[in-house]
Amino acid sequence: MPQTVKAVIARAKGAPVELVDIVVPDPGPGEAVVKVEACGVCHTDLHYREGGINDDFPFLLGHEAAGIVEAVGEGVTDVAPGDFVILNWRAVCGNCRACNKGKPWYCFATHNATQKMTLTDGTELSPALGIGAFAEKTLVAAGQCTKVDPDAEAAAVGLLGCGVMAGFGAAVNTGGVGLGDSLAVIGCGGVGNAAIQGGKVAGATTIIAVDVDDRKLEQAKKFGATHTINSKTEDAVEKIREYTGGFGADVVVEAVGRPETYEQAFFARDLAGTVVLVGVPTPDKEITLPLIEIFGRGGALKSSWYGDCLPSRDFPMLVDLYKQGRFDLGAFVTEKIGIGDVEAAFAKMHDGDVLRSVVVLD
Template identity: 85%
Template sequence: MPQTVSAVIARAKGAPVELVDIVVPDPGPGEAVVAVEACGVCHTDLHYREGGINDEYPFLLGHEAAGRVEAVGEGVTQVAPGDFVVLNWRAVCGECRACAKGQPQYCFATHNATQKMTLTDGTELSPALGIGAFAEKTLVAAGQCTKVDEVDARAAGLLGCGVMAGFGAAVNTGAVQRGETVAVIGCGGVGCAAVAGAVVAGATTVIAVDLDPRKLEWAEGFGATHTVDASSEDVVERIRELTGGFGADVVVEAVGRPETYEQAFYARDLAGRVVLVGVPTPDKEVTLPMIEIFGRGGSLKSSWYGDCLPSRDFPMLVDLYQQGRFDLDAFVTETIGLGDVEAAFAKMHDGTVLRSVVRL
């Protein structure tokens, strides 16, 4: 029967989040109910609260989560009650033109649960990225559950969004190779994950760029070999100096602003790759000379969720974590409760945390 649980919602644009009771229905065909154990506070949740995604309030926030499957609906075979899972927001369909080409990481018809979770008065909720995990339990499509080895949920949950996006931007989209040079512009959670991914892939020079000295220190902790303080140094010239005068083989832009994208474009080597993983707002535009686009060769790529395939990449990253080769724990700045999400948004805005993680 439906369950009533505590959860965090955004009721209106810019309004403080609220801790309320919500109703989670029993799973229907192809669905699963997951008891959430931990959920990271991601900037995307703040975008939802501020109306930067859409205006389908009230939102059930939270999406960077791990937990345990409690119940599954008819036809679900990939997970079972008791499984420890990381939630993902791109459950692939297996039938669209991308999936048919053997590229399910680009699936164009990803899906979520069919049923809606509601407030106790019946008001339907819009779950953030189809997940809604600032809640004791949540309803998702079974394909959004990726079974992994059981580890600390605070660490595993971060694979569900920001860490996967950054790691994948370097390893999957940027295709960093052994011995290459990499620059990462913007060293919050996503950027630091890109730094860590470049290190795992075997890059020999990994340059972290940011305005905030604290974030540069974080990036060094994840393996950056050099740092560039964008508040006082010419970013493009400094990256060139650190790469023999050529520019980096791969530049990951993890900010989503025109000025930093232009820096990424001009800081790459000939035939190098620029990867945009920072999410721009709809009003942002960039202008580049076509002769420069042509003359520099290489590629300009956008990274969707790190171009990940959760069933492939989540278990692999958990394995790296267990081997001590990918320090997920280092992303967790603080552990908080459901009632502390609004304060966590303020800390995120101030840049004083890499990740606040709600522990349930």
């Protein structure tokens, strides 16, 4: 039978979010209903509320989540009721040209649940990133559920569902940071700090954090930054070169998504170095670079979407590192809040007061 549960929606562009009743249908073929235990408040949720993604209101917000599978539909074999899972927004198809090339992290046909969750009056909801987890229960494609160690804390490991995975993967999967490398990260929010900690886990020996907020730079040290640069008062490119023997960093992760910071990243990399764009730009942003510099420096200019992750491979591995004390997911959790506190969490996010507020559900 369909269930009625509490959830947080954005009804109109810029309007405060609302805690309402929604209807979650029984899972159909290839689908699963998940009882949400915790869900992080991500900038992407705020972008949805502000109309920055699309205008398919009303949105069911929330996507950085972990919980327990309650029921599965016909044909689901990878997860079962009772499994503790992290939700992901890239359920790979297994059949597209990327999957057939053995690169499923580039899957071009990721999928979501077929059925729609609704308001009690029947209005269909658009779930954020195909998940919608500011809710007591949510309906997803079974492939969006990644089974992990049930002893892990939901509030911490749920953050792998988006921002932390994006940052870690940008440094390690896309950038290929390795033993003895130098890494510079521009923008030290949740994604940037995850890239910093990813560099530390991978064995980078020089890890440089760049931001305009001294509070964030101090915090970046806790995640593994060996050097910090406030680019409001210092030339970031010159300082990165200074900290890397005059050469520039092997890998520079740009976690802001602005032309001026991307230009810093480009000129702050070593010859044959790699620039990784993981910060999400708005559609109006453009950049001009000297073509001779692109040619002469060699290396690679890459973008990283969801950290080029494969959830079935990366989530269990990172949960294991977390449980071993080698990857501190708990450090990203600034506060735990109730499901009715999302609007206040957006305000704190806007002011730069939190890395992650996490909604914890009973």
